[in-house]
Amino acid sequence: MKNNFKRFDTQNYEFNTQSKYGVYIIHGFSSSTYETKQLAEFLGNQGFHTITKNLPGHGVSARECNNVKYSDWLYSVKQDVAKLVSESKKTYIIGCSMGGSIALYISSLFPINGCIVGGTVLKFKNPFTINVTNRLFCKIIKLKKKSDINKNQTIKFYGYTEYPLIALNEFRKMNLKIIKKLVKIKCPMLIIHSNSDRLSLIENLNMIYNKIDSEIKEKFFVDKAHHNLFDSNPDQKNIFNKILSFIKEN
Structure with missing residues (x-):
């Protein structure tokens, strides 16, 4: 199991800064830029100014993540996207998992030229645990080892070795806010889903x-990718090419 916890990156990345076509990419909950760097580099090589950064409390420790409010995640991304929009002729936003939720929120606020989300989690797979049990007890039991929750040894873990449960409750609260914002989204939208995703319903x-x-809205399905759609997986090439095609068309 030890090797399953090496998918972690403390660094922020920015590619092709001279381009006037901006793409902001957001990683998932308790993860890091490890899962988004390859997509940022790919789109940077295709002529786009790409940015992917660790959200507040991420890229450090699970305990630090528990000290962060969801408003910190939203504020950080809003500040970055506002700057990118002001510098760019066109701006696109991409998110995976919780990053997809944040990308949707940002798309309801800014004049975005296109939004791409994959493996988005607005509704949780285990609603009673998230909405009731964790909400009530997260300040008592603050951390939970991922290996204790996911007994399937084939699952690849990203980010922390533990789930920050207070931060997970912030994720839950943030989603309630974002779901109400969906009706305000008018930009072109690409929604990616893998039939092998065990976390996103x-x-x-x-x-x-x-x-x-x-x-303009489109569903795109793949069969073999895991939840972290933008990291290495059997469908990665198809996903990257679809994202590139969607951006070029919009």
């Missing part, structure tokens, strides 16, 4: 597709 894809007010 297809209900999330359908809810996003049905609630947003975008004239």
Whole structure:
């Protein structure tokens, strides 16, 4: 199991800074830029100014993540995207898992030219645990080893070796806010889902597709990718090429 916890990166990344076409990429909950760096580099090589940064409390420790409010995540991304929009002719935002949720929120606020989300988690796979048990007890039991929760040894873990449970409750509260914002999204939208994703329910894809007010919206399915869609996986090439095609069309 020890090797499963090496997918972690403390660094922020920015590529092709001279381009006037900006792409901001957001990683998932308790993860890091490890899962988004390859996509940022790929799109940077295709002529886009790409940025991917560790969210507040991420890229450090699970205990530090527990000290952060969801408003800190949203504020940090809003500040970065506002700057990128002011510098760019066109701006796109991409997110995976919780990063997808944040990307949706940002798309409801800014004049974004396109939003791409994958493995988005607005509704949780284990709702009673997240909405009731963890909400009540997260300040007593603050951390939980990922290996204790995920007994399947084939699952690849990203980021911390433990789930920061107070931060998980912040994720839950943030989603309640973001779901209400979906109707305000009008930009072109690409929603990616893997049939092998064990964390993001297809209900999330359908809810996003049905609630947003975008004239241009598309579902894209793959079969073999794991939850961290933008990191190395059997469908990565197809996913990257689809993202590139969508951005060029919009």
